[in-house]
Amino acid sequence: MAYRTHLDDLWEQQIRPDGRTPHELRNITCQMGIFHPQASGSASFNIGNTKVMAAVYGPHEVRSSQKKHHNPDKMIINCEYSSATFSSNERKSSTKADRKSMEISSNLRSVMEHIIIPDIFPGSQIDVYVELLQDDGGSYSACINAATLALVDAGIPIRDYAVAITATMSHSVCMVDINAQERGQCAELTIGVLAQSNEIIVLELANLLQNFYLKDVLDEGIKGCAAIYKILEEAVRQKFNKMEQSLV
Amino acid sequence: MAEVLLSEEEKYYLVLGVAQDIRVDGRSRLDYRSGDVEVNTVTNSHGSVRIRLAETDVIVAAKVDLGVPKTETPNQGIIKFLVDCSPTASPDFEGRGGDQLAETICRILSSTYAKSSSINLKSLCIVPKEFCYIVDVDILVLQCGGNLLDVIAMGVKACLGTCEIPRASGTRYDLGKPVPVFSKDEFQFDYLDVSKAPVIVTLPRVGRYFVVDATLEEESCSKGKLAIGVAPDGSITSVDKLGKACYQVRSIAASVQMAAKVGVDVNKVLSDRINKLKLSKLHSAKPWPPKPEEGMDVE
Numbered sequence: 001m002a003y004r005t006h007l008d009d010l011w012e013q014q015i016r017p018d019g020r021t022p023h024e025l026r027n028i029t030c031q032m033g034i035f036h037p038q039a040s041g042s043a044s045f046n047i048g049n050t051k052v053m054a055a056v057y058g059p060h061e062v063r064s065s066q067k068k069h070h071n072p073d074k075m076i077i078n079c080e081y082s083s084a085t086f087s088s089n090e091r092k093s094s095t096k097a098d099r100k101s102m103e104i105s106s107n108l109r110s111v112m113e114h115i116i117i118p119d120i121f122p123g124s125q126i127d128v129y130v131e132l133l134q135d136d137g138g139s140y141s142a143c144i145n146a147a148t149l150a151l152v153d154a155g156i157p158i159r160d161y162a163v164a165i166t167a168t169m170s171h172s173v174c175m176v177d178i179n180a181q182e183r184g185q186c187a188e189l190t191i192g193v194l195a196q197s198n199e200i201i202v203l204e205l206a207n208l209l210q211n212f213y214l215k216d217v218l219d220e221g222i223k224g225c226a227a228i229y230k231i232l233e234e235a236v237r238q239k240f241n242k243m244e245q246s247l248v
Numbered sequence: 249m250a251e252v253l254l255s256e257e258e259k260y261y262l263v264l265g266v267a268q269d270i271r272v273d274g275r276s277r278l279d280y281r282s283g284d285v286e287v288n289t290v291t292n293s294h295g296s297v298r299i300r301l302a303e304t305d306v307i308v309a310a311k312v313d314l315g316v317p318k319t320e321t322p323n324q325g326i327i328k329f330l331v332d333c334s335p336t337a338s339p340d341f342e343g344r345g346g347d348q349l350a351e352t353i354c355r356i357l358s359s360t361y362a363k364s365s366s367i368n369l370k371s372l373c374i375v376p377k378e379f380c381y382i383v384d385v386d387i388l389v390l391q392c393g394g395n396l397l398d399v400i401a402m403g404v405k406a407c408l409g410t411c412e413i414p415r416a417s418g419t420r421y422d423l424g425k426p427v428p429v430f431s432k433d434e435f436q437f438d439y440l441d442v443s444k445a446p447v448i449v450t451l452p453r454v455g456r457y458f459v460v461d462a463t464l465e466e467e468s469c470s471k472g473k474l475a476i477g478v479a480p481d482g483s484i485t486s487v488d489k490l491g492k493a494c495y496q497v498r499s500i501a502a503s504v505q506m507a508a509k510v511g512v513d514v515n516k517v518l519s520d521r522i523n524k525l526k527l528s529k530l531h532s533a534k535p536w537p538p539k540p541e542e543g544m545d546v547e
C-alpha cells in the first residue's frame with residue numbers, strides 16, 4: 001500500500017473511522033405519533049445523525065387534482081419526499097423539489113404500493129410525506145423505515161414491514177449502515193426487504209462494487225435489516241401496549 | 249394555510265365563548281398555550297431550534313457563511329430568511345402549495361428584522377466592503393396548529409440567540425487585501441445580541457374581540473388578522489394586516505396596545521429561556537483535551 005494512514009491500521013483491526021465494528025449499527029431512536037392528532041399517522045426515525053420524519057394522511061377522498069385519470073376501483077398512493085434546506089452540510093438555496101428528491105418520491109411510492117394491501121380502500125387516497133431533516137448517510141433507507149412506521153401508526157393494513165439499510169464492502173470488510181464519511185470512499189448498496197418474507201424490494205447501488213463481493217454485501221445488509229426490524233417492531237409494540245393499558 | 253372546516257353552530261359557540269373571555273380550551277383571550285424550545289436539533293448547522301407551541305411545530309436552523317456585504321450597507325452583515333412549509337404539516341402544502349404562505353411569512357420576518365435597532369448587523373461585519381457573515385435562517389414548518397407566525401418569530405429569535413458565530417481572530421493581508429483569519433478552536437464563538445430583537449404577536453379577530461395565540465379553529469372563525477412586531481421594550485417594529493378583514497382606526501389602536509402589552513411578556517419569557525439554553529449548551533460542550541487546571545501546573 002503506497003500511502004499508509006492510521007485509518008488503515010484501524011481497518012486491519014476491523015474498526016471503522018467512526019469507531020464502530022463492521023456489523024454495528026448507529027444509534028437508532030424512533031418515535032410514533034409525533035404529529036398526533038393532525039396527521040393520521042406519523043413517525044420519526046433517527047439513525048445516528050440522519051433524521052427523518054414521516055406523516056401519513058388518509059385514507060381520504062381523492063383530491064380534485066388527481067381525480068381526472070383515476071379509476072374509482074383503485075386506490076391512489078401518493079408519496080412526496082422533501083429534504084430540508086439545512087439537511088446537508090452544503091445548504092440548499094431553494095425549497096423546490098429537485099430531480100433527486102423526485103426520484104426518491106417515485107421510488108418510495110413503489111415501495112409503499114408494494115406493502116400496502118392493494119385496493120383495500122377503493123376510490124380513496126393515501127398521502128405519505130417524508131421529510132429529511134438531517135442527512136448523514138443512509139437517508140433513503142431511513143425514509144423507508146420512517147414511512148413504514150408512519151403507515152403502522154396510521155393503522156393502514158400492510159402486508160409486511162418494509163425495512164431498509166445500507167451496506168458496503170471496503171478494505172475487504174463487509175460493513176453495514178454507512179455514514180456520510182464512509183459513503184465518500186466506497187460503494188453504497190441500499191437494501192430494502194420485506195421483514196418477514198425476506199424478499200428484497202429495494203436494491204440500489206451507488207459507486208463501484210466488485211461483483212464477487214455482492215453476495216456477501218447483500219447478506220450483511222439483510223442481517224442489518226433484521227436488526228432494524230427488531231427495533232421497529234419494539235417501537236410498535238411499546239406504543240400499542242401503552243394504548244392498550246390506557247384503555248383498560 | 250391549513251384550514252379546518254367548521255359548521256355555523258360550532259363557529260357561533262366559539263365566538264360566544266371568546267366574547268365571555270373563556271375560550272374552548274379554557275384560556276382567556278390573552279393567554280398563550282404551553283410550549284417548549286429545544287436546541288441543537290440539527291447538528292450540522294451553527295444554531296438550530298425546534299419550537300413547539302401546542303400542536304404547532306417548527307424547526308429553525310441558522311447556517312453562517314462568509315460573503316460580501318451589500319454595496320448600500322458596506323459595514324453590515326446580512327440575515328436572510330427562507331421559509332419552507334413541509335407537506336407533513338398539511339396535504340395542502342404538497343408540491344408548490346405552501347409557497348404563497350411561505351412567501352408571506354418570509355416578507356413579514358424580513359420587514360420585522362429590517363430595523364437596524366433589532367439586531368446589530370454591524371457585529372456581523374468582518375472587513376467593511378469585503379467580508380461579512382451571511383446568516384441564512386431556514387424555517388421548516390412541520391406542523392401547523394394555529395398561530396404559526398408567532399411561533400416562527402419566537403423560533404427565529406431563539407435560534408439567532410443561540411447561534412454560534414465563528415470568531416474571526418484577525419485579518420491577514422493577501423496581495424494587499426485583508427482576508428479574515430478564523431480561530432481553529434471550535435469552542436471559540438460569539439453569540440448574537442438578541443436583547444432587542446422583536447417577536448410577532450398575531451391578533452386574529454374572533455367576533456368583536458382580538459385573541460392571542462389562536463388555534464386553527466379560532467383562525468377559521470376570523471376573516472383576517474393583524475401581525476404586530478413587538479420589541480422587548482414594548483415598541484412596535486412592524487404592523488401587517490393579513491387576510492380580507494377591514495378594521496377601524498380605533499380597533500387598530502386598541503389591538504396595537506394589546507400586542508405591545510403581550511409582546512413584552514413574551515419577549516421576557518423567551519429571553520430567559522434563551523439564556524438558560526445558552527447555559528445548558530455551555531455545560532454540554534466539553535473541549536477535548538481538557539485544559540490543565542492552574543493548581544496542577546508543574547513548576
